[in-house]
Amino acid sequence: MQLQKRRIFYAVILLLGLVxxxxxxxxxxxxxxxxxxxPQKGFRxxxxxxxxxxxxAAISLSSLRGQVVLVNFWASWCPPCRAEMPAxxxxxxxxxxxxxxxxxxxxxxxxSQSEALRFAEENRLTFPILLDAEGLATxxxxxxxxxxxFFVGRDGIIREVVIGGPMSEALLRTxxxxxxxxxx
Amino acid sequence: MLPTLQIGPLSLxxxxxxxxxxxxxxxxxxxxxxxxxxxxxxxxxxLFFSLLIGGLIGGRLIYVLRFPxxxxxxxxxxxxxxxxxxxxxxxxxxALLTGLAYARQKALHLWKTLDALTPFLATLAVGIAxxxxxxxxxxxxxxxxxxxxxxxxxxRHPTQLYELLGSLxxxxxxxxxxxxxxxxxxxLRFAALTSGLRLFLExxxxxxxxxxxxxxxxxxxxxxILAAALSLLAWRxxxx
Numbered sequence: 001m002q003l004q005k006r007r008i009f010y011a012v013i014l015l016l017g018l019v020x021x022x023x024x025x026x027x028x029x030x031x032x033x034x035x036x037x038x039p040q041k042g043f044r045x046x047x048x049x050x051x052x053x054x055x056x057a058a059i060s061l062s063s064l065r066g067q068v069v070l071v072n073f074w075a076s077w078c079p080p081c082r083a084e085m086p087a088x089x090x091x092x093x094x095x096x097x098x099x100x101x102x103x104x105x106x107x108x109x110x111x112s113q114s115e116a117l118r119f120a121e122e123n124r125l126t127f128p129i130l131l132d133a134e135g136l137a138t139x140x141x142x143x144x145x146x147x148x149x150f151f152v153g154r155d156g157i158i159r160e161v162v163i164g165g166p167m168s169e170a171l172l173r174t175x176x177x178x179x180x181x182x183x184x
Numbered sequence: 185m186l187p188t189l190q191i192g193p194l195s196l197x198x199x200x201x202x203x204x205x206x207x208x209x210x211x212x213x214x215x216x217x218x219x220x221x222x223x224x225x226x227x228x229x230x231l232f233f234s235l236l237i238g239g240l241i242g243g244r245l246i247y248v249l250r251f252p253x254x255x256x257x258x259x260x261x262x263x264x265x266x267x268x269x270x271x272x273x274x275x276x277x278x279a280l281l282t283g284l285a286y287a288r289q290k291a292l293h294l295w296k297t298l299d300a301l302t303p304f305l306a307t308l309a310v311g312i313a314x315x316x317x318x319x320x321x322x323x324x325x326x327x328x329x330x331x332x333x334x335x336x337x338x339x340r341h342p343t344q345l346y347e348l349l350g351s352l353x354x355x356x357x358x359x360x361x362x363x364x365x366x367x368x369x370x371x372l373r374f375a376a377l378t379s380g381l382r383l384f385l386e387x388x389x390x391x392x393x394x395x396x397x398x399x400x401x402x403x404x405x406x407x408x409i410l411a412a413a414l415s416l417l418a419w420r421x422x423x424x
Contacts, residue, residue: 003421010414017383017407024387038336040320042391075369086260145188162268163187164197170261171268173254174247 039141041161045152046073048137049052050105050130053117059103059128062156066181069152070172073132073143074104075111076119081147082165085110085123091172092127098180102127107146109135151175153182187319199315200267206311210304217240217360221300221367227290228300234286235279242278293422295368302374303360309351309378317344325390341388350381368420373411383407 009082026100049060061069072088074081085104092102106116108131120129134137143148149167157177162171189196215225247269248255248262255261261269272362287297287338315320324333324341353379364370383406386392392400 003418006421007418010229010418014407014411017410020383021388021399021403021407024400024403025392026392038335040323040336043336084343120282149324160268162266167268168261168264168269169258170251170254170264171266173257174251174269176413177251 011143029145035097039150039158039161040146041158043158044156045150045158046068046140048105048132049139050132050137052121053106053113053129053131056131059130061103061152064101064103064118066154067101068095068154068176070100070102070176071141071152072102073107073138073141075107075146077111078146080165082119084147085119085125087167087169087172088106089123089125089127090169091096091176094173095176095180096127097121100176100180104129105137106130107133107135108133109138151179153179155182198318198320202314202318203308203311206308206314207304210307210311211309214300214302214304217303220360220363221296222293223297223300227292230284230290231292231297231301232285232304232381237281238282239275239279240270242282243270243272243275246274246278286390296369298371299363299367299369302358302371303355306351306355306374306378307360310348310355312349313344315350317348320344322390323344323390324388325389332355340390343385343388343390346388347381350385351378354378354381365411366420369417372413372417372420376410378418379406379409379413383410405424 020069035044037044039046045061047060047062049058051058056175061071067103071082071089072084074085077081088102088104092100101173102129104125106113108116113131113133116131130137145163146165147165149162149165151162153159160175187197189198189201192343211229218225218228244262250271252295255376287290320335322343323335324343324346326338328342329341331342333342333345334340354374357377358370358374383403386400386403386406389400389402392402395401395404
């Protein structure tokens with residue numbers, strides 16, 4: 001009898017589970033997270049506009065909609081940041097014609113423009129290096145440790161956040177390839 | 185929410201730290217109670233390391249097979265420490281296979297072994313909840329509640345706290361006492377509680393993968409596991 005009661009209890013639990021699944025279905029009335037901007041996977045990448053390392057015109061993230069963007073926060077004194085740059089350069093050379101943009105945001109508020117420039121020239125970096133002199137983007141993206149990299153899809157949604165480094169070349173290649181294959 | 189902890193030049197990633205700590209505490213707890221399930225602590229550790237090594241190597245190899253071109257272009261990445269270069273489902277599968285191979289070689293009793301692993305698994309679930317809390321991942325949907333938390337630009341259900349409370353409750357309910365008379369019942373209760381909890385709490389998440397009609401995929405998976413656990417439980421309980 002005890003056993004019988006317990007089985008009925010289990011069956012009731014499973015039935016309630018099905019009801020709960022139906023009740024908690026997302027009907028689309030609540031705003032999807034993709035409309036809000038936040039430095040987290042699944043959200044729209046917060047927009048910024050920053051000048052280039054050699055005083056080029058400012059580049060804004062929102063102007064790159066339709067392309068796959070890798071936003072990499074770095075500083076010249078940070079060893080893992082330095083270590084992953086050559087791999088980023090190789091991946092950029094391979095995929096830039098297919099729609100990859102790399103924005104290497106130098107957290108200039110905790111670095112110096114001349115050091116950043118020297119590092120970029122030593123490594124022959126050809127992707128845009130942006131200067132975050134006042135730390136606006138660094139704060140907007142809640143950067144706590146360097147490097148931190150955001151993989152942004154063609155739709156402007158953050159697909160992955162990689163905190164720390166160095167990222168290996170294969171990691172960059174596989175993520176970028178997957179994002180490039182998505183339809184705009 | 186504190187994804188990294190800065191200690192001098194060292195930047196520690198708190199989510200990973202929480203999981204590693206939970207693995208260590210969980211193994212200790214499981215080891216102290218393994219004898220009740222007829223397992224030596226040493227066997228338990230060996231089983232764990234065969235699961236771990238099988239999972240790590242298998243997960244990486246399967247990832248490499250998915251993207252061979254990327255690794256041909258940078259073979260050094262094969263041994264990269266990036267956790268992102270890892271196929272989770274593949275890793276779980278190979279961990280299971282190496283675990284089964286080890287259990288077979290040592291002629292371990294399936295249900296007793298699962299029971300012996302249960303305190304470890306229940307502690308690990310707490311560690312995962314802490315990792316979600318530290319990283320602000322597995323976040324809730326927007327809510328206008330007195331206990332809502334401000335996260336990612338909105339006031340949301342504190343799903344990480346719900347998960348933490350739920351997993352602590354599960355660990356408390358299943359805190360090792362004397363062994364159940366029927367092997368397997370202890371593990372199946374853990375499986376039922378954990379899948380039931382996920383089924384319930386997933387409703388408050390803001391990051392659920394949705395399928396047709398807005399159903400939450402994780403809830404359907406959790407329901408299937410719950411159904412399997414309860415069916416097996418009903419069957420095992422009959423054996424007493």
